[in-house]
Amino acid sequence: MSSPCDPSYARAGDVATAVMVMDSRLKAIYDGKGGSDPEQRRMADDFARSMTAADADALLDGVCTLIYMYMDWLRTVCERHDKEVIEHVVPTLVATMRMMPNTFRPEVIPTMAGLLIASGTGLSPNLWRAQYGDWTRAEMNPLEATAVILAEHINRMVGDDQEFATRLITDALAATDEA
Template identity: 65%
Template sequence: MSSPCDPEYAPVGDVGAALMMIDSQLRALYDSKTEADPEQQRMVEQFAATLGPRGIDEVLDGACTIIYMFMKWLRLACEDHDKDVIEYVVPSQVATMRMMPRTFRPETIPTMVGLLVAAATGLSPNLWRAQYGRWTEAELNPLEATAVLLAERINRISDDRDFATRLITEALSKSERG
């Protein structure tokens, strides 16, 4: 039986813009900066300001698409090692989220976990979230951070700092060609 949260019904969104924001955060993380580069942060904020409400919704959908793709990759990697992706990914993600109270207010953690579980079970994270109403402003930063944490985990597993970004970029290239 098909679910209304099936990925085939989900808008893909602006995956390129979402990936740019995620990659920017990863680069700051890998450069061991304690704070984001102010110039880089200003450019991201200027970019976000030009999007308008419709553009922001597109980037949110794009971030959810990326989370879905990352969780699919992690699910396949876990299956290759007879592991359950939810058991392998979610507890450590929650532990990391709890260590970051300025980024993940306690009330946003269940939503981010729901996104991960939805994606891990083959559901669209954005359609799963949409059934509870519009995104709140308090959820925007945690959504981006959730995608960044997944990307960093994939990079660590693959021992390649650019693997997660390349994974999405290659998928985008293939979808444009075919």
């Protein structure tokens, strides 16, 4: 019996913009600027103001798709080494979230962990989340940060290749375009 949270029922959203936002955040981290670059902040603010509600929904779905794709890739890698993705990835990422109290207030950590677990078990994170109501404003930054720390985890895992997670998605998008 198929689940109503099966990824085949989910909208992919704007994955291209989601990966650009995630990649921009990663580059800021790797450059040592974090979120403190005023030019980067201005461009992000301008971008956010230009978005319609439909654009924002598509971006939110795109971020959830990134989380799903990253957890799917991690699940495949873990299975090759007889490891369980939930056991291997989720505790590390939750520990990272707990060290970032300005981004991850304690009440959003269970939701972000739930997105990782849903994805790790093959469920759509956005459909899983939808069962509990609409996204809240308080969940937006943690959602973005979850995708970023997941990508950064993958980059470290493959030998500190700072662009691996981005290439993983852009290669998948390119393959989809060719099909």
